[in-house]
Amino acid sequence: MKNSMPSGTAKLMLTLVSILCSLGMFGQPIMSDLLNPVQVKAEERVENMKGKSIMVFTPHPDDEAFSMAGTLALLARNGNHIQVVIYTNDNRGSLDLTMTRERLAEIRRAEEEKACLAVGIPKSNIHWLGYEDGDLEYADPKVLRGDVARLIKKYRPDVVFSPDPGSAWVQWHKTDHRMAANITNDAFIAAEWHLYYPQHLLDEQLQPFKVKEVYFFYSQQPNYEIDITSVFDQKMKAALAHVSQYEPSLSKYTPALDPKTAEAVTTRFTQLHLCNQGKCLERFRRVE
Numbered sequence: 120m121k122n123s124m125p126s127g128t129a130k131l132m133l134t135l136v137s138i139l140c141s142l143g144m145f146g147q148p149i150m151s152d153l154l155n156p157v158q159v160k161a162e163e164r165v166e167n168m169k170g171k172s173i174m175v176f177t178p179h180p181d182d183e184a185f186s187m188a189g190t191l192a193l194l195a196r197n198g199n200h201i202q203v204v205i206y207t208n209d210n211r212g213s214l215d216l217t218m219t220r221e222r223l224a225e226i227r228r229a230e231e232e233k234a235c236l237a238v239g240i241p242k243s244n245i246h247w248l249g250y251e252d253g254d255l256e257y258a259d260p261k262v263l264r265g266d267v268a269r270l271i272k273k274y275r276p277d278v279v280f281s282p283d284p285g286s287a288w289v290q291w292h293k294t295d296h297r298m299a300a301n302i303t304n305d306a307f308i309a310a311e312w313h314l315y316y317p318q319h320l321l322d323e324q325l326q327p328f329k330v331k332e333v334y335f336f337y338s339q340q341p342n343y344e345i346d347i348t349s350v351f352d353q354k355m356k357a358a359l360a361h362v363s364q365y366e367p368s369l370s371k372y373t374p375a376l377d378p379k380t381a382e383a384v385t386t387r388f389t390q391l392h393l394c395n396q397g398k399c400l401e402r403f404r405r406v407e
């Protein structure tokens with residue numbers, strides 16, 4: 120198709136489209152309306168927990184930053200022990216024709232470590248399962264479920280965060296997100312019953328463990344919201360650490376964040392998290 124737009128305008132459009140894609144505006148729910156909020160006593164609310172074991176499962180490095188970095192900052196501030204488990208190495212998300220998968224995996228790892236540090240999580244608490252970007256559904260599900268169940272038995276989380284496997288949003292969703300959401304959920308059962316992966320007990324003395332409290336991010340049926348106003352700047356640092364996923368770095372990689380992009384993303388996040396209405400929020404579907 121003939122491009123009749125002036126190049127400057129075309130470039131700006133591409134930048135905005137990329138930012139919108141990054142923020143999930145083409146299907147992925149960063150922030151849906153709160154439906155039937157669950158009533159939880161203040162002392163039992165997850166954002167008030169202290170010294171607990173928390174596990175986060177994310178398809179790619181950045182999904183947890185976009186959807187729940189504020190909550191992570193609050194949990195870290197409260198002295199909780201947070202483990203971030205990342206299914207893929209995100210080594211295919213570049214439009215730069217000179218980029219290689221190996222180099223991109225290294226870039227994505229460094230960006231994720233920076234993002235986690237911005238919310239108070241050291242890189243030693245990041246667990247890379249190492250699957251190739253876009254290939255998670257082609258991995259052996261039984262092996263993958265075992266990987267996750269093993270980590271659950273090891274870290275025995277009081278609370279788990281994971282993408283929502285619910286029906287509405289998966290109509291759009293891409294392979295790694297579908298698979299990560301389903302596998303995390305399937306691993307809850309596998310971690311609870313020792314005969315699913317008996318070698319965990321026999322070889323490593325890992326006792327079975329029952330996950331009791333789960334918060335799903337990217338939910339279209341959120342019933343729980345967390346006020347992240349006090350840590351919103353940390354959330355933005357985490358989100359903006361993923362430089363390679365925004366233009367102009369997406370098309371021609373540069374490690375420097377473009378100030379215009381930073382401003383546009385911050386403005387969009389401010390809207391998405393409803394900061395313009397008084398306080399910044401992150402929303403989840405809570406189940407127990």
Ligand SMILES: [Zn+2]
Pocket residue numbers: 178179182296
């Ligand atoms: Zn993702």
